[in-house]
Amino acid sequence: AQTVTQSQPEMSVQEAETVTLSCTYDTSENNYYLFWYKQPPSRQMILVIRQEAYKQQNATENRFSVNFQKAAKSFSLKISDSQLGDTAMYFCAIHTGNQFYFGTGTSLTVIP
Amino acid sequence: DAGVIQSPRHEVTEMGQEVTLRCKPISGHNSLFWYRQTMMRGLELLIYFNNNVPIDDSGMPEDRFSAKMPNASFSTLKIQPSEPRDSAVYFCASSLRVGSTDTQYFGPGTRLTVL
Numbered sequence: 001a002q003t004v005t006q007s008q009p010e011m012s013v014q015e016a017e018t019v020t021l022s023c024t025y026d027t028s029e030n031n032y033y034l035f036w037y038k039q040p041p042s043r044q045m046i047l048v049i050r051q052e053a054y055k056q057q058n059a060t061e062n063r064f065s066v067n068f069q070k071a072a073k074s075f076s077l078k079i080s081d082s083q084l085g086d087t088a089m090y091f092c093a094i095h096t097g098n099q100f101y102f103g104t105g106t107s108l109t110v111i112p
Numbered sequence: 113d114a115g116v117i118q119s120p121r122h123e124v125t126e127m128g129q130e131v132t133l134r135c136k137p138i139s140g141h142n143s144l145f146w147y148r149q150t151m152m153r154g155l156e157l158l159i160y161f162n163n164n165v166p167i168d169d170s171g172m173p174e175d176r177f178s179a180k181m182p183n184a185s186f187s188t189l190k191i192q193p194s195e196p197r198d199s200a201v202y203f204c205a206s207s208l209r210v211g212s213t214d215t216q217y218f219g220p221g222t223r224l225t226v227l
Contacts, residue, residue, distance in 0.1 A: 035215065043201055045218035091155065099168070100145070100216065102155040 002027045004092050006103035013082045014111050020067075021077045021106045023092030032096035034068065034075045039105070040088040048090070051075065082110045114138075116219035118204050124225045130192040133222045136185055137206030145216060146179055146189050147203040155203075161187065162209070194226045 013019035036048040117136040181187040205216040
């Protein structure tokens, strides 16, 4: 079975600062994809970034980057230059085989 | 592209009533997923379809829940009879195919309140 663990229920960061959200997962599969989704107060689920497990290079999307440690089964999200619009719930997810598994989420608040 | 479309956005009903949630996936996507989100249980996958065929419905909580996908552009999630504990936000998502390369794109969700 696959599991995704987000150990930080809530976090806060000052505007313009950098914050890292942690995620660990467990899977016996060799081929899988990892995702970070953002859910703002509007409730929409928005893809932030994704990482292919077979790639060693960490994915980057503008201010968002990941630190993917495959051996440790760790997939943290770093948000640089935090903006007020980054305030949201962030979900880590793994896609393996025919299934998606989501973590319980981290609520991030960006403080002006 | 309009993205994944869900209707209604909000639904308030009384216990015992039938509720039907609707979803239109992104054109060209052939996999569709139904999720439920609550504070207590987080985000749960209920069922997903590939090429209009249900692949895994192990997440459907009980027989009161049913889902259909009569064609590639439409799916419904029905609850009959509804109960207060069904109150949640229900998301529909679609992807190009079910496979480890694909990103799911979520709709805006339907907030269901059962009184």
